[in-house]
Amino acid sequence: MKTTRFQQRDLVWGILVLLLAVLPLIPGVIGNSFRAHVLIMVLLYASMAQSWNIVSGYAGQTSFGHSVFFGIGAYGAGMAVVTYGLTPWPGFLVGALLAAVVAVLISWPCFRLSGHYFAIATFAIVEIFNRLFMVWDWVGGALGLDYPILTDGWKNFVWSQTKVGFYYGALALFILIFGIVRWIETHRLGYYLRAVREGQETAESLGVNSTAVKLAAMAFSAFLAALCGGFFVQYNYRVDPPMVMSLEMSMKFVLITILGGLGNFWGPLLGAMILIPLQEYTRAYLTVLGSGVDLIIFGLIIVLMMIKQPGGIMGIVTDFGARRRRAGARPDTGV
Amino acid sequence: MKTRKLLAVVGLCVFGLGLFAGSATAADKVLKIGVVFPLTGPVATAGQRCVAAVETAAEVINNAHPEFKVPLAAQEGILGGTKIQLVVADHQGKPDVGKSEAERLFNQEGVWAMIGCYNSAVTKPASAVAERMKRIFLSGCSSSAALTERNYQYFFRCAPTDKTESHEFVEYIQWLNQNQKAGIKTIGLIYENTEFGKHAADEGKAAAKAAGFEVLADVAFNPGATNLNSEVQTLKAKNPDAVFGACLGGDYTLWVRTMKQMNWLPKVTLNYCTGYQDPKIAQQLGPDGDFFMGGTGYSPEIGAKYMPDVAAVEKIYTAKVGVPFDSDSIQEAVALLVLAQAIEKAGSLDVEKVAAILRSETFDSPLSLGGKVAFGPGGQNMKATSIVTQLHGGKYMPVFPLSYAEQAATVPMTPWDKR
Numbered sequence: 001m002k003t004t005r006f007q008q009r010d011l012v013w014g015i016l017v018l019l020l021a022v023l024p025l026i027p028g029v030i031g032n033s034f035r036a037h038v039l040i041m042v043l044l045y046a047s048m049a050q051s052w053n054i055v056s057g058y059a060g061q062t063s064f065g066h067s068v069f070f071g072i073g074a075y076g077a078g079m080a081v082v083t084y085g086l087t088p089w090p091g092f093l094v095g096a097l098l099a100a101v102v103a104v105l106i107s108w109p110c111f112r113l114s115g116h117y118f119a120i121a122t123f124a125i126v127e128i129f130n131r132l133f134m135v136w137d138w139v140g141g142a143l144g145l146d147y148p149i150l151t152d153g154w155k156n157f158v159w160s161q162t163k164v165g166f167y168y169g170a171l172a173l174f175i176l177i178f179g180i181v182r183w184i185e186t187h188r189l190g191y192y193l194r195a196v197r198e199g200q201e202t203a204e205s206l207g208v209n210s211t212a213v214k215l216a217a218m219a220f221s222a223f224l225a226a227l228c229g230g231f232f233v234q235y236n237y238r239v240d241p242p243m244v245m246s247l248e249m250s251m252k253f254v255l256i257t258i259l260g261g262l263g264n265f266w267g268p269l270l271g272a273m274i275l276i277p278l279q280e281y282t283r284a285y286l287t288v289l290g291s292g293v294d295l296i297i298f299g300l301i302i303v304l305m306m307i308k309q310p311g312g313i314m315g316i317v318t319d320f321g322a323r324r325r326r327a328g329a330r331p332d333t334g335v
Numbered sequence: 336m337k338t339r340k341l342l343a344v345v346g347l348c349v350f351g352l353g354l355f356a357g358s359a360t361a362a363d364k365v366l367k368i369g370v371v372f373p374l375t376g377p378v379a380t381a382g383q384r385c386v387a388a389v390e391t392a393a394e395v396i397n398n399a400h401p402e403f404k405v406p407l408a409a410q411e412g413i414l415g416g417t418k419i420q421l422v423v424a425d426h427q428g429k430p431d432v433g434k435s436e437a438e439r440l441f442n443q444e445g446v447w448a449m450i451g452c453y454n455s456a457v458t459k460p461a462s463a464v465a466e467r468m469k470r471i472f473l474s475g476c477s478s479s480a481a482l483t484e485r486n487y488q489y490f491f492r493c494a495p496t497d498k499t500e501s502h503e504f505v506e507y508i509q510w511l512n513q514n515q516k517a518g519i520k521t522i523g524l525i526y527e528n529t530e531f532g533k534h535a536a537d538e539g540k541a542a543a544k545a546a547g548f549e550v551l552a553d554v555a556f557n558p559g560a561t562n563l564n565s566e567v568q569t570l571k572a573k574n575p576d577a578v579f580g581a582c583l584g585g586d587y588t589l590w591v592r593t594m595k596q597m598n599w600l601p602k603v604t605l606n607y608c609t610g611y612q613d614p615k616i617a618q619q620l621g622p623d624g625d626f627f628m629g630g631t632g633y634s635p636e637i638g639a640k641y642m643p644d645v646a647a648v649e650k651i652y653t654a655k656v657g658v659p660f661d662s663d664s665i666q667e668a669v670a671l672l673v674l675a676q677a678i679e680k681a682g683s684l685d686v687e688k689v690a691a692i693l694r695s696e697t698f699d700s701p702l703s704l705g706g707k708v709a710f711g712p713g714g715q716n717m718k719a720t721s722i723v724t725q726l727h728g729g730k731y732m733p734v735f736p737l738s739y740a741e742q743a744a745t746v747p748m749t750p751w752d753k754r
Contacts, residue, residue: 031442033442033443034438034439034442034443037435037438037439134528134555134557135528135555141533142528142529142530142532142533142555143481143530143533143534144430144456144530146459146460146463146481147463149463149466149467160464160467160468161467161468232431235431236430236431236434236460237434237460237463238430238431238434238456238459238460238463240430240456240530242529243429243430243431280435283425283427283432284424284436284439
């Protein structure tokens, strides 16, 4: 039974990836359009939210500090290019590894705190790193890092005439992160994570080393969030602390996952598919109606979702499926 | 049930079509110009005023106003009747949003050139988009000197930079020491910790040190602060003779009020950019704002004396936002007027031709303090002029350079308890 479910889900996943991969081959779909930008943002934010989902969804440790790891990744690539005149590739790796190390160092004492206290501690970490980077001249301080004009292509990982390169970069990130989470889901680590989420003491009584499991989840999660940060800085040609290491950025990790469905494989993708186009299109096309219309709509959706279905979009889908199954089962039971 | 499913499918299709809908096709004889400013966020008011200023310039260009003594005002449109159509976007004060909006305006909306973005930190990536696409980008008032140190070919800035203002501030203090025996030997800095504030402070520090002043305090704060007690306390403890401020909007008000609360003032304060220059803030501060100084490119008083042709145009602007031009917003109007002149001189919409004209020619600009605009290396307006003013009863009184000075400044500033 388990094997069948695994295969069905992977089949859907495979078809989705295939469709996304051939999308740029359809003339006029990607190019250099705003639509391409929105698709890239959906893939990026879905990947970011999925990286957060590992530690907060599967392991149940709510982190509001993921913008720190995202920011470290962004600075890794940014410094490689701007400070050292290299390609961003070594910066991606160094930034991601550094983020994982920082995540473990931060989490070690924080995991002694439980429930809301851990979440509050991660809030504070964002502020600490934001202030630190604002005054740290080596990383550009408040001035940030601005990219010079670079030659387009994979070597520099920048494109100015078309977004196809960025699209495939975002898709690669998406496949990597969702693939790793899929692997975690079916691997022993996934079961341990969910066991810790459902009851840490019970899990420990069964031999699960909860601290090691949570630290591993945090390291994985931070590494992947940092890769997303590296992509973000390449895409925007600039990084400064408020852009990446902010509570606002941290909230994006959280809101997208909660809207889509916390602790669910498809949740981050569904959340990003709703929130990102909404954010981008309302900002772009409803500005004429007045300032902040997009933010009003964004806020209303979150409030309505929290009232009606705290399980997010996946909660709605699951409820719908359950209702259909019940409706289908009625004639058989003779009710 | 089937009907509901059908409705759901139709609804999804309509939603999808809405998302993927392209922009409206441009009418003939219309030239689209992208206008990107912060319409939401902490400096939304300044952004909305900048948009109103560009709209004012567009109205002057598009309609025949023979009564205005402004280039292109007498005719309708440019290039024999082409009207300027503005496409407005909000970057929310965020560099990543500014960059994506710049791309959208060029690629999706088909704008021919862009004007923006007020925040220097946003102007940088947004103008980088234009440069990569070989499209013209004009900035009215973004003041970071770094913007015109990139040697871009398609970027032009109308306002003076914070580097220019820093040198002017230092020169003025030296003049005060010589002529008013001000006895200023030490400098303090207070600034918002952003691209604008940090850059202005660095330039101020460098200029002060080069002139032999001792920099005693270097105080940064987060923009949008709700409390500046510890920052002002630091300044008070160091007690510099003069303070350079880079505080925008509400932060400027808070800084002034906190100094009053702590009953401390240096001999001289000089502020960069909009906080001091905002007539609304000067009005809100009332007598508390008196004797503060700063760089100013325009005020109704300065306009009445040195820029007489502004008043008629200003009526259009004031009808939109309820206040007169300020030093920043007027530069955005200048940006569009200069761009339109360059297109008219080029006689075509060839980007290379227009950019070459922008780089090489001098433009009449009755809305600029110097009356002319001429872009030098990196796209900086070499004719950009800023004068030092001091607030007296809500009016900006020019005090330096001497060619503009109407009265000697009150130095040292009158202490709070003697006002």
